[in-house]
Amino acid sequence: MTTETAPTATTAPFVPTFDAPESQGRKLAIICSKGNLDMAYPGLILANAALGEGVETHLFFTFWGFDMINKKTSGELKFTMLGNTATHMPQGLGGIPGMTHLATSQMKKAIADLDVPEVPEFLDQIVASGGHLWACRMSADMQHLTETDLRDDVEGIISASDFIELTEGAQLLFI
Amino acid sequence: MPTTTIAGQAVEVNDEGFLTRPDQWSDDLGTELARLIGIELTDDHWKLVHFLRDDFAHQGETATLRRVSTQTGTPIKALFDLFPGKPAKKMAYVAGLPKPKGCV
Numbered sequence: 035m036t037t038e039t040a041p042t043a044t045t046a047p048f049v050p051t052f053d054a055p056e057s058q059g060r061k062l063a064i065i066c067s068k069g070n071l072d073m074a075y076p077g078l079i080l081a082n083a084a085l086g087e088g089v090e091t092h093l094f095f096t097f098w099g100f101d102m103i104n105k106k107t108s109g110e111l112k113f114t115m116l117g118n119t120a121t122h123m124p125q126g127l128g129g130i131p132g133m134t135h136l137a138t139s140q141m142k143k144a145i146a147d148l149d150v151p152e153v154p155e156f157l158d159q160i161v162a163s164g165g166h167l168w169a170c171r172m173s174a175d176m177q178h179l180t181e182t183d184l185r186d187d188v189e190g191i192i193s194a195s196d197f198i199e200l201t202e203g204a205q206l207l208f209i
Numbered sequence: 210m211p212t213t214t215i216a217g218q219a220v221e222v223n224d225e226g227f228l229t230r231p232d233q234w235s236d237d238l239g240t241e242l243a244r245l246i247g248i249e250l251t252d253d254h255w256k257l258v259h260f261l262r263d264d265f266a267h268q269g270e271t272a273t274l275r276r277v278s279t280q281t282g283t284p285i286k287a288l289f290d291l292f293p294g295k296p297a298k299k300m301a302y303v304a305g306l307p308k309p310k311g312c313v
């Protein structure tokens with residue numbers, strides 16, 4: 035890879051390979067199945083990173099992941115200590131009224147401090163970067179939601195088979 | 210540290226080809242770095258490249274794509290149009306800076 039020169043007029047400059055043929059055509063599919071604030075971010079961050087690397091990226095929202103693209107809930111995702119031993123706090127604390135609200139505010143502040151956008155704005159950025167958003171047909175039917183309930187940039191409510199078909203050859207992440 | 214010759218100037222680069230010494234950069238070199246990756250710099254490009262240079266001088270690290278977008282008021286889509294494929298890395302390369310470390 036490296037070129038130890040001998041700078042002469044005939045030496046070709048050593049330039050990064052941004053558009054290497056082997057990285058062309060790479061595709062990533064991310065299935066977002068969670069509606070908690072803390073579980074919304076991994077998919078968003080990875081999608082954003084992949085798009086920044088020129089990878090064609092599709093996000094499929096299913097089950098609780100619908101909260102990420104439902105206009106009513108997208109900006110209102112919450113973080114709870116309950117059932118999450120990684121907070122290393124007594125589980126009983128998580129059940130105190132107002133604790134989920136507090137934990138959510140703290141997490142939102144920590145995320146904002148890193149200049150990472152909130153969920154709706156992050157999805158705006160992902161779509162602006164060329165990312166594709168898809169909603170799960172069965173989840174829509176279960177929750178009695180239609181396209182009008184979802185972000186306008188969701189490209190469609192599609193079946194699981196449709197999603198598998200359109201992500202042929204893609205690497206896949208389930209979150 | 211490997212060196213390579215760009216626009217008749219010997220510059221130090223890392224193992225990926227990114228310049229490692231911001232002080233070796235100049236507008237002329239930036240023009241040539243851009244040409245080498247297939248980009249002809251317009252005023253819109255220069256605005257971003259100069260922002261990256263200034264921001265690096267103050268922050269000590271390369272701005273992420275989001276930071277470039279929010280600080281310069283340039284829509285993300287426009288950044289992808291100006292530096293297609295891998296905008297954050299291409300921009301950093303043209304500005305003679307390390308690639309950004311931030312995740313978002």
